[in-house]
Amino acid sequence: MNKPLTAEDIRAAKSANTGKRDRDLADSLGISEAELVAAHVGTTPGMTVTRIDAHPDAVMPRLTALGEVMALTRNASCVHERVGTFETYKSGPHASMVLGKEIDTRIFPKFWTFGFAIENETEKGIRRTLQFFDASGDALQKIFLRDGSNHDAWQPLVDVLALEDQSPEIAVEPRQPTEGAKINADKRDILVEEWARMTDTHQFNRLAAKLGMNRLGAYRLAGAPFVRKIKPEAVADFLDAVSAAHQKVVLFVGNRGNIQIHWGTLDTIKPMGPWLNVLDPRFNLHLRGDHLAEVYVVDKPTKRGPAVSLEAFDADGGLIFQCFGQRENDDDDLAQWHQILADLPEA
Template sequence: MPEPTLYERYLELKKQGVHQRDAVARLGVSEGELVAAFPETQYLGGNCADFLTELEVLGEVKSAVRNVAALSEKTGIYRNLELSPMMGTAINLGGLDLRLFMRHWKHIFAVRNGEARAFHFYDAAGKAIQKVHLTEAAAIPVWERLCAAYRTDAAPVFETPPEAAPYENVELTDDALAAYREEWKGLKNVHHFRIVLSQFGIDRLQGLEYAPEGDAQKLKCEAVEFIFRQCAARGMTLLVFVNNSGIVQIQTGQVHHVDRADGWLTVSDFAEEKFNFFLDDTKLAELWFVRRPGSNGIVHSIEAYDDRRNLVLQLFGRPADAEAESEAWRALIAAVRQTYGL
């Protein structure tokens, strides 16, 4: 009797109620490898930059971006896209607002599941970067045209990801620590923080540990739910950043419906904001309050990390280029620090 195919093994797990993300781990393959094995999947090659420029004509799509802890689903139009070999942006405040790290985008798949159609993007190891789901039947001919234009008979080749090097703590000398804190205080743009980190050879979490007095504080992870519920109760605007190695998806809008479902923190705001958010906060290893200088004054934010020291979620009270944070946001942050500070 022949060995079952990867797809057949997946179907057996699916019958048992195992979700696709969990099935990948149990099957010992990447998500990209599994999706490539689906009978209705078409491989569209690796020219992701050109392909992304085609997506605006699909009209409204649902963009799904996830990492080990969080899933952000935002419906909008893939417009205002600007790409360079390394970076990309689709700046649409309140809409489909994206920052792209193009060196990680390697594979495109057209995926069909019954009447549903989507394009999936994966990195070299088959890890999902973004999934773009059609929301309008009128876009199906465009989907089919793109499939025909980009389809290739070549089989996708996925790389085995290198084992993550064990974390090594970097001890800064007194002089280096003083210099680092001066660089922190002299920041003009929060996006320059990563440049400062690289100058001192430290990762983002260690950068918070070395922050100037009062500019970073470790928090209990339960603070995330408190923030979402308080924003909903007060009608506050919240910026929700969800990222993985290839993309950051940014939601800007009010929070309306916060709940718990199957252990996950959920925000079900499609009707008001075309946005849904899901957080498995048991996967959060560390949560931090951060205060840094920005282009228009001091910026207060919340940052969440997984157990591999990866940034998985950021929360802000205003866009980086806005005039000033609201007093309501600063008051909420003060309450969070007092109640959940460690």
């Protein structure tokens, strides 16, 4: 068995691999990203790291003081970056949320385990970020200050959130495997019957769980008229079509602790290698096209009419993203959005 890496070992590896992203370097070292960051707690050459309270109730109400920032949420296949100001925070025992014109998130606090305030010296000056991780050391959300942020609010925020424990080592739990599709084939008739009676999209997860299924399992089982399987490579065409039509969307990307939502258009589409990118001034999306294993057009009844989404899953059954059409006004029947989805080729 290999001897565990010490904080000193990790710092040495970071110094020797300055061009590598933290996530990639951590993977190559066989550690979590949170362990890599924690190893730098204190002041090391070019870097100052402070361990901070990670609970959203402590953090989120204080972020407004920073002004305009970039909020980043990702999973293994997709990165969602949104520029804006953290506005209204609503706490909940199981789920919390940030509501605002541009920063819109759904938070599951029990997974927020480690928090860090990081200052990096770069060629462009000091880069300040807040980073939050789950018990396995996987990133939940990162918040980057920008040139126009209120940098005067940084140190007071760090001071009030700083923990007594500033040790450079943390104990992480084994990463939980992704739950694959759960199907209860005997319950298809009940699934389809109750699906047809839904009045809100949030009823779906409760319905699937009640029948011993999860999202992907229910999609595989239900089929027409509520679910249509799409060729994964058609997602690139979908992004181009949304861009060309100036169709506003509601795009969800998340992990087990945080879901981040973009409202608006997807204007500048730029594929690069395996990545499908949206590169707009206040919103960026980086999607691994080669990770798209199953893609579905899903129709859920609501009081306002059908909520039709495009949803993508990886090879392990993990949800990569969900995308809905955004209504321009109460009279918008989303005909353009429905046509974009109808044009996608079936798998």
